[in-house]
Amino acid sequence: MLRLALAAVISATPICVFADPLPSWANTETRARIIDFVGAVTDPEGTDYVTPAARVAVFDNDGTLWSEQPVYFQLTFALDRLSEMAEADPSILTTPTLKAAAEGDLQAIVDGGHEALIEVLNASHSGVDVPDFQAAVADWLQTARHPDTGLPYDQMTYQPMVELLRYLRDEGFRTYIVSGGGLHFMRVFAEEAYGIPPEQVLGTYTDTTYEVTNGTPSIIKAPGIAFIDDKEGKPINIERTIGRRPILAAGNSDGDFAMLEWTTAGDGPRLGVLIHHTDAEREWAYDRESPIGKLADGLDKGSENGWVIVDMAQDWDRIYTGAE
Amino acid sequence: MLRLALAAVISATPICVFADPLPSWANTETRARIIDFVGAVTDPEGTDYVTPAARVAVFDNDGTLWSEQPVYFQLTFALDRLSEMAEADPSILTTPTLKAAAEGDLQAIVDGGHEALIEVLNASHSGVDVPDFQAAVADWLQTARHPDTGLPYDQMTYQPMVELLRYLRDEGFRTYIVSGGGLHFMRVFAEEAYGIPPEQVLGTYTDTTYEVTNGTPSIIKAPGIAFIDDKEGKPINIERTIGRRPILAAGNSDGDFAMLEWTTAGDGPRLGVLIHHTDAEREWAYDRESPIGKLADGLDKGSENGWVIVDMAQDWDRIYTGAE
Ligand SMILES: [Ca+2]
Ligand SMILES: [Ca+2]
Structure with a gap:
């Protein structure tokens, strides 16, 4: 009995993990700001405490969670x-x-x-x-393999962001993708690559039709684009689908501006994060003039809005999940 | 130390609740079929086992979770x-x-x-x-009070369905509303009335616009209806928003036919449930000829499709959450 009791004590004792939650992030101010924010909203004694139900974090995909060059x-x-x-x-x-x-x-x-x-x-x-x-x-x-890296595309996810997603979930957040990419396309890999299940993937979509053939119903993708999940479409889609204003939003281009603006304009603690592609050596360097992932408004107004601008070259020790 | 250990044993022992999960349901075959289904999909040793991630249950609202007479x-x-x-x-x-x-x-x-x-x-x-x-x-x-019952509208929820929702969640299901009613309208009471959070409420919606006034962003409801969450719209909305085919669907009218059809046509164990309004004394009795909640196809084809037809008068010992 004593033996059983001791076994129960051991199994009932929480395992305290002091491991670094963001091992691929360099020890910079960027990293500190993220960890400070998460610490503040999860501290039940603190003034910035946010209940788990309201810990919604939204992430753009292309250029934020995985690469987007030379084309989406x-x-x-x-x-x-x-x-x-x-x-x-x-x-x-x-x-x-x-x-x-x-x-x-x-x-x-x-x-x-x-x-x-x-x-x-x-x-x-x-x-x-x-x-x-x-x-x-x-x-x-x-x-398929990427022409420059030779990696499978779903291995070109950013390891620091995969860690951030996991860290947030470990701290009671629900993590969502809110992307200009196609809904049905992203759901194929989002769970394995990011730990994000289908119901937490929002994206651009075609209309679909419901058709019954010989008694078997199917949902068929129709031509045309029914909803573009970009710019103002992002907060609109979040409000419609999630029904809550997030407390954390991360993106990389001006297509994410409205999403970060709406998120960080809410009451209480909020965090806006912009990934700035500054690393021509390990990834790509582009911003204001790029036809893909153009980032100008975010650079002009991000700092005064209090958003964290991630400098990939400085803030990330590692880039791809599938390399190194 | 021994004392501490014993305390740990006690606190680590699961509390076995043998309380009836559906106390407002009469002891009929309807109740037995629901409990059998839930037992089958949650039995890890059984051939019909379904992982928790796939335990998605969808519910119409008007006439399924609360009354809809004399008008919505x-x-x-x-x-x-x-x-x-x-x-x-x-x-x-x-x-x-x-x-x-x-x-x-x-x-x-x-x-x-x-x-x-x-x-x-x-x-x-x-x-x-x-x-x-x-x-x-x-x-x-x-x-506001209902003209016939004198009850607040959100007390005219069906107690047996509130119990069913809770029972399913206790058994690892995620419960969703998928209703022809307005998304923003339902989210106001769904959490308190049904235990269903905003992100699990799907419904009809207007377009919304994103507007920034003096630096403050808002999401404004626009005129017109952008999406009608009824008939074929229900499986389409479920596929788009949840990205999984449910294993249980409940409705009360032909507006739910496609949702039940698509749900129960999937592989493995599935349950379709139709609420048949048969109780003119305690609620209302209507089906084939009713302008609200018309149920004809469901009665004609529900049984051969294996759906459970709930006879409100026979199967429910109690109707409203707010009365009795
Ligand atoms: Ca992007
Ligand atoms: Ca209905």
């Missing part, structure tokens, strides 16, 4: 998928834009602007039920 | 609010429909059909930021 990874997937679909049935390439896309001619898509992009997305992302689409994304992640 | 409670709120707004500023009643509505003339709205309804909803539900709108709903719930 989802666009690479779209071209690869179109090329694969065309091998099976060349007749789907009904326009010069689609022919160029299937040949991987990215410049043609860029030159074609918004219309060309929608054409490519429609051809590669619609007319398929959601499970089949997601199986195609999963297959692609297995085989 | 939200419409009563709309008329009351319009009347209150008109007291402060009569000039807002710009049309005969709005004038009739502010006088509580329900028949005029019914006669005016969809257009009249939208007019009333626009006038009472838009041009206001979300927190102010929700404060108005909360005020109304405090003071």
